Amino acid sequence: MDFDLSWLLLGLPVAFVLGWLASRLDLRQLRLENRQAPKAYFRGLNFLLNEQQDQAIDAFIEAVQNDPDTQELHFALGNLFRRRGEYQRAVRVHEHLLSRGDLNRADRDRAQHALAQDFLSAGLLDRAEVALQKLEGTRFENESRLALLAIYERSREWAQAEAVAAKLDASDQASYAARRAHHLCEQAAEHSTRGNADEALRLLQEAAQLAPQAPRPPIDTAALLLRQGRAAEAWGTLSALARTAPLALPLYAAALQQAAQGAGEQAAATALLHERYEAEPSIDVLEALMALEASMQSAVPADGRPAPTASRDRYLEHLTRVPGSLLAASRWLAGETLRDDARTHPPVQRALDQVARPQMRYRCAACGFEAHQYFWHCPGCQAWDSYPPRRVEEL
Numbered sequence: 419m420d421f422d423l424s425w426l427l428l429g430l431p432v433a434f435v436l437g438w439l440a441s442r443l444d445l446r447q448l449r450l451e452n453r454q455a456p457k458a459y460f461r462g463l464n465f466l467l468n469e470q471q472d473q474a475i476d477a478f479i480e481a482v483q484n485d486p487d488t489q490e491l492h493f494a495l496g497n498l499f500r501r502r503g504e505y506q507r508a509v510r511v512h513e514h515l516l517s518r519g520d521l522n523r524a525d526r527d528r529a530q531h532a533l534a535q536d537f538l539s540a541g542l543l544d545r546a547e548v549a550l551q552k553l554e555g556t557r558f559e560n561e562s563r564l565a566l567l568a569i570y571e572r573s574r575e576w577a578q579a580e581a582v583a584a585k586l587d588a589s590d591q592a593s594y595a596a597r598r599a600h601h602l603c604e605q606a607a608e609h610s611t612r613g614n615a616d617e618a619l620r621l622l623q624e625a626a627q628l629a630p631q632a633p634r635p636p637i638d639t640a641a642l643l644l645r646q647g648r649a650a651e652a653w654g655t656l657s658a659l660a661r662t663a664p665l666a667l668p669l670y671a672a673a674l675q676q677a678a679q680g681a682g683e684q685a686a687a688t689a690l691l692h693e694r695y696e697a698e699p700s701i702d703v704l705e706a707l708m709a710l711e712a713s714m715q716s717a718v719p720a721d722g723r724p725a726p727t728a729s730r731d732r733y734l735e736h737l738t739r740v741p742g743s744l745l746a747a748s749r750w751l752a753g754e755t756l757r758d759d760a761r762t763h764p765p766v767q768r769a770l771d772q773v774a775r776p777q778m779r780y781r782c783a784a785c786g787f788e789a790h791q792y793f794w795h796c797p798g799c800q801a802w803d804s805y806p807p808r809r810v811e812e813l
């Protein structure tokens with residue numbers, strides 16, 4: 419009996435140790451198998467390659483449940499959800515990743531970036547903004563600033579847009595000066611409508627310094643000065659602009675004419691407009707010229723001096739320069755006395771006006787969006803400076 423007992427006392431710990439070792443070996447074997455053959459993962463991949471996204475997601479969910487530490491699978495799953503438009507599920511996956519304490523810095527940034535993408539894709543701009551702001555100082559910084567800039571521009575938050583563009587100006591290789599000038603002009607317009615003209619002028623001045631070649635700051639400045647009755651300053655601004663940005667003249671020809679009349683600079687303005695019209699015929703420049711000539715004509719006493727060319731002849735001249743100009747044709751007809759006028763003129767005029775009206779529009783060179791108003795920022799494609807400063811007929 420004593421002999422048996424001693425063997426038992428010795429055998430029990432040995433059996434225990436052997437059993438423990440065997441269980442460890444089993445576990446290792448199991449982990450090795452899991453690592454070597456994550457079947458669910460490969461099954462998911464296979465489904466994905468066969469464009470069977472539903473089955474792929476099921477397989478990936480199974481894989482994530484079997485091994486919750488696999489962040490790569492989480493990322494793959496989150497991106498799949500987003501691509502399918504299942505934003506809530508994508509957000510849940512990425513938020514779950516972010517909540518994990520064992521994630522390294524690079525993966526945390528990546529999850530934050532993916533979360534911002536989810537919100538952007540879902541159109542939840544407020545939440546996207548917060549998620550993007552958290553990417554400052556990461557390798558996604560530049561990309562997130564660009565996305566923030568797009569959000570602020572879309573929601574017309576111009577001060578914030580300018581602040582982000584200023585950061586991009588400092589960090590990115592591209593120049594954002596022209597875009598920042600637009601942001602300042604937009605802020606100036608808001609101040610101007612609120613009656614805060616001084617602040618508007620200050621912002622416009624800042625915009626002009628930031629982008630000296632951009633035509634918008636002087637054009638907006640002159641418009642504001644004209645509204646304040648400061649014609650001489652407006653004339654100074656626009657006549658200087660005519661030297662730096664002559665191609666944009668059709669946009670400010672009317673303002674230049676008004677400023678010149680207010681400042682008594684009709685002769686200089688006529689010469690300037692005439693020279694530009696000769697170089698590049700444009701209906702806007704022509705009409706500014708005609709308005710100036712008419713004002714000079716009415717100011718000159720009838721002392722026998724030859725009158726400037728009559729308006730309607732100018733339209734005919736324009737028709738020879740720009741053959742097929744419906745704008746010139748409809749304007750010429752408007753002043754013409756036709757035979758049997760009362761009966762035939764109105765319908766003919768209406769028909770011509772109808773076909774001429776689309777020719778008056780401006781067209782975005784980036785997306786083709788057309789509008790009667792000139793836009794610095796295309797409402798169709800959100801591009802800046804994408805509208806040529808000429809009417810559709812003159813493109």
Ligand SMILES: [Zn+2]
Nearest residue numbers: 782785796799
């Ligand atoms: Zn556009």
